[in-house]
Amino acid sequence: xxxxxxxxxxxxxxxxxxxxxxxxxxxxxxxxxxxxxxxxxxxxxxxxxxxxxxxxxxxxxxxxxxxxxxxxxxxxxxxxxxxxxxxxxxxxxxxxxxxxxxxxxxxxxxxxxxxxxxxxxxxxxxxxxxxxxxxxx
Numbered sequence: 001x002x003x004x005x006x007x008x009x010x011x012x013x014x015x016x017x018x019x020x021x022x023x024x025x026x027x028x029x030x031x032x033x034x035x036x037x038x039x040x041x042x043x044x045x046x047x048x049x050x051x052x053x054x055x056x057x058x059x060x061x062x063x064x065x066x067x068x069x070x071x072x073x074x075x076x077x078x079x080x081x082x083x084x085x086x087x088x089x090x091x092x093x094x095x096x097x098x099x100x101x102x103x104x105x106x107x108x109x110x111x112x113x114x115x116x117x118x119x120x121x122x123x124x125x126x127x128x129x130x131x132x133x134x135x136x137x
Contacts, residue, residue: 001027001056002034002069003087008110012056012087012121019125023054031064035072038079045078045136052133053082059090059099067098074103081134085124 003009006029013025028034038053039045055073059066066086073079084106086099091109099107108124111117 001025002031002061002066003027003056003058004029004061005058008058008117011118012124015118015121016125016128018122019129021125021129029062031061031066031069035069038073038082039076045076048078048082048136050135052135053079054128054131054133055082055084057084057086057088057104059086059088059095067095067102070099070102070104078136081136083131083133085128087124 001009001012003012009027026037028037040047057066057069066088070084073082073084084104086104086107087110089110096107108120111120
């Protein structure tokens with residue numbers, strides 16, 4: 001999970017857990033830390049071979065754009081099959097189209113109202129609980 005808002009990160013994890021998802025969630029506040037983790041020390045991303053990867057990605061990060069992360073993940077032969085769910089406050093149709101053009105699998109706009117945000121994340125948790133995620137090459 002790449003999310004710089006601590007409150008959003010807690011709500012996301014809490015509601016994904018409520019949906020029965022028990023997989024490890026590794027939180028990152030910056031894109032740089034997340035990319036280092038995903039691509040490894042040598043930058044190849046090959047350490048993920050045979051493992052499923054699901055990325056919950058905020059687009060508005062303090063050090064870089066989530067679009068840059070998405071582009072790098074999808075351009076890498078070892079991480080291109082990663083399931084990427086963009087989870088952000090932006091609902092600009094051009095940005096949504098750009099995310100899908102870069103290979104995002106799902107785009108979810110975070111509602112600004114707390115109760116609607118919680119409901120959206122609960123639905124996302126149910127969706128994640130039944131998804132089949134392909135293994136990395």
